[in-house]
Amino acid sequence: MGMTDSIHNAEKTEASTLVDSAEDKYLGVGEKRELFNLLGRAHTMEIIHVFVHDPGPWRFNELREVLDVSQNTLSARLSELLEANLLTRQSYDEIPPRVEYRATEKLTDLRPMFQHLSEWAEQYNH
Missing domain, CATH: 1.20.5 (Single alpha-helices involved in coiled-coils or other helix-helix interfaces)
Structure with missing residues (x-):
């Protein structure tokens, strides 16, 4: 050679x-593709934004009051966020039934990303 x-x-x-x-x-x-697909679904970012700023607990109707989202869409997105381990769900055996959602550490760790995205949007008037 x-x-x-x-x-x-x-x-x-x-x-x-x-x-x-x-x-x-x-x-x-x-896995990244699945996460980005979830983040791109209608109203997912709005829901995450609420939990990033206040990790909860949030009740379903409280979320409906602060978000302009239909009941079916909100229910579907919350289920998807639960499946992605971004939220936890606690139900209480009460009458009427009470269910609370909380942000997981995985979701609250997104706070810096949301802060930078907000600053970027303000800088470019979006």
Whole structure:
């Protein structure tokens, strides 16, 4: 093997290492896609915004009062946020039944992102 072959093999190995590390970097793309799809659904960001600023507890009707969201949509989004572990749901055995939603740490950790997004929107008058 000549010097040229040795250089080409070294370049191939380096390129292969870069590709492997790039693939490692994007592990979990499916999970990220699911999260971004959830965040892009109608009213999800509004609901998250409420919980970022006040983690709760919130009752369903309280959320309906502060959000302009239909009952069915709010119910669906809350279920999706529960499934994504962004909210918890506590039901109480009372009459009438009482259900409360709270933000999880996973959701409250989004606070800096919302703050930066709000600052960006104000800067560009959105």
